[in-house]
Amino acid sequence: MGLHEKKIAGVPQFVSYFVPVIESMRQFEGQARPKQVFQKIIGNYEIPAEFLALTHKKGGSQFENKVSFARAYLVKAGVMTAPARGIWGLSDAGWKATLSDEWAANIFRIAREGFAVDDEEEKAPEDGVVSDSLGFWFVGASWSEGDQTERFLRDGIWQNGYEDKFSKLVRQMKSGDRIAIKSSFTRKNDVPFENYGRAASVMRIKAIGTIMGNRGDGLTVEVNWEEIDPPKEWYFYTYRTTVARARVEEDDMARRLVAFTFDGAEQDYGYFLGHSYWAERFAPNVDPMSISEAEDAAEDDNLSEQEILPYTVDNIISEGGFLERETLTGLVDRLSSKKNMILQGPPGTGKTWLAKRLAKALIDRKSPLPDQLRSVQFHPSLSYEDFVRGYRPSSNGLTLTDGIFLQVIEAARAQPDLAHVLIIEEINRGNPAQVFGEMLTLLENTKRNRADAMELAYRKIPGEKIHVPDNLYIIGTMNIADRSLALVDLALRRRFAFVTLEPLLNDAWADWCRDKSFPEDVIALIRDRVGALNEVIARDRALGPQFRVGHSYVTPSDDDCSDARVWFSEVIDTEIAPLLEEYWFDAPERARDATQALRVGL
Structure with missing residues (x-):
């Protein structure tokens, strides 16, 4: 198979040119003009004349277009440079890189975080999203009275089964938006990839349609439906809530889901298995004991939708919360908007107790999924390398390993419709500014997007950037009676809402x-x-x-x-x-x- 026919799984075809471009640049001692690189690749890889004669819809050479796309992504990833107009350059990272198809795919995924593909011919099949201006909605149809899919298709509508939930999202739906009826569950058996007997998240697409009108009541939209028979099944990146909007403007995984659902693209399982969140769960050598009982309990081989018990401020009160209902509701609302909150107060005021229950009220789930609610305790010796990312001993020497903060970030990215909460106990016992590092800036509720992503101190791939997802919330606790601790950094104070808890013998x-x-x-x-x-x-x-x-x-x-x-x-x-x-x-x-x-x- 020639270079012009080569396709690396899970990425656009032009990514196959990454390695040839770097090889050619090395042969030119790190600097060359575009035409020189084109000719070097043609000679090195014996590109046939009939392919070189092909043009894209704007009249340019398909071959040169692919090489230029490759170079643009390599510059974005920090592997190549632009030392002068009309000159391509090779960076230190480009000289040091160990070239392979896997390297090329990883470089593409990193570069893509801040770089959109504009030419339709160069998009992967999964990227064929119609427009970022359209809304793409995934909705459930199971009510307490049973599955409403048949009624919705017959009456040309979709209805929200809750009067007190999701109404704001339903009002955001507009004419022309695309909508799909789905059901979500987990499955261990009969999955189309090697899962080593572990539960995989599945989303079944039953029908797709176009919204024709919104009645404005937060309950009903009118839809021109098309039944999917038999239904299609999508794995890994699934929506479990009744109403979810695919954020195609922010997330490559959402774009792939939309293309699968509405444009008939095939799902590339290898792409998702290469993502750190799922790679860890479906690795052949993972310790079965590392899969929590709660995660195992969520498995459902009978393909029924999971029953979710809600959790509200009324539950907090019934379990021993002595604050007024209005106060608790205000705390949940403030956490939802600010994203970060610290509960401070004298010893014994129930800071950790309340933090866990505020988290469950925000998640609105009595038993959150294992990845949705995690806790860590700060201590004086905790470092950035422990909390965010750093080198740790392994059988192969030192390995760059993600800490709990990056783990919860990846979990939140993989489950975008679900709220995720990280509780940091005794946050002032460590040095928060040092432990968070550059991530402290990304905690701000106004910087929870890909445009504000930053490079970390330790990068797994040149140009790798990280941002904190909008669905990740942080609750810290702080004992203000501990005299051994310094004052909290002002930069941290600006990014957190502070709530003081009092002794309540009311x-x-x-x-x-x-x-x-x-x-x-x-x-x-x-x-x-x-x-x-x-x-x-x-x-x-x-x-x-x-x-x-x-x-x-x-x-x-x-x-x-x-x-x-x-x-x-x-x-x-x-x-x-x-x-x-x-x-x-x-x-x-x-x-x-x-x-x-x-x-x-x-």
Whole structure:
């Protein structure tokens, strides 16, 4: 097979010219004119005359066009340079590169992050998107009453099955937009690629159509439908929510999905298996124990849609959240808009407890998928190399390895319709500016797009750029009573919303204690004693309000005790007294007096 016929899987045909261009540039000692490179490739690869005679629709040479496209991408990737007008140059990366088809495909994917293909003839079949100005919608049709696909096709409509969800998205649908009815599930068996017995995400396309009108009620759009019989199945990059818009302007994977769904393109499984997110999950040597129980539980070989139990602020309240419903709703809304939030407060105010539940309320899922909600704890020795990317020992020496932050970024990119949350506990125990590095800039909610992508300190491929997806949220917790920690960097403060949690021995706390069979006199005693202690701490010049004792210390769990007085006495002895001894380490008599005051009447 000649160069003009060669096709590397998963990328446009002109990517096959990457290696020949670099080889030719090396033969010219790193600098050459375009015509010289054209002639060198023709001679090296014996390009037939009949192919050289072919022209594209604008009249230019197809061969020269492909070579020029290759050179443009190589410049974007940092492998080639433009030292002068009409001169092509080779960079240090171009001299050092180990040339192969795999290298060429990776270079293309990196360069493409900031470089759109304009010539239709040079696009991969998967890239044949009609227009970035059109909307491409993927919607579900399963209601509590059953599958509505047949009714939708018969009546020429699609309807949102929820009155309180997705209405904003439905109102964004406009005439001319394309729409597809889908169902999403996971499958272990009978997949068209080697999955080594692991569950793969599947999206079944049942019908496609064009939106003819929007009734403006957030519920119904009119559609000219075309049934897909038999339905088509798409793997890896799937939408699990009822309404999702494919962001073709931002994501190559979305463009491929749209071309598959509406233009009849074949799915290139190799392209997705080459993506780090799926490569890790479907690698032949991956440890089966590394697949979490939650992920395994999501598997569904019966091809039914997964039942999702919602999670709202009402769940937070029922589980022991003592903030007002309006306050909790405001926190979820603020997190949704700002993208980054830090919960700070005295010890025992439930910062980590609330962070996890705010995350689930944002995700709107009682049991989030394993990749949707992850946690990490900062500590003084944590580095950029641990958190973002760095070299780590392996059997082959040192390997450039992604940390948890890049892992959650890739997971969010792979599941664009789902919210993903990273909880960072004790964020001020590390050095956030140092740990995040250049990624700190990318946290801003206004820079969550490909146009603001940046190169990392450690790049796997020359020119590689990363951006933080719009569906990734970060919640940090911070104990403001820890005297060993420095003030938070101002750059971090600007990118996070800060919320201070207070000790809450309010009516909601009292109702919780009553539900645990605490007598009224014990509830009143705990509230009075802890309240008095916190007043003493707040007035102490060496301490202050940030050192008050939080309500978590005196909030019983379901099976904490049978005798409320005994339980409170044990909490004083084993939790509060040691804390006070640490507070007043230079005045032990004050700690002793405060502890005795708590015990009076017990």
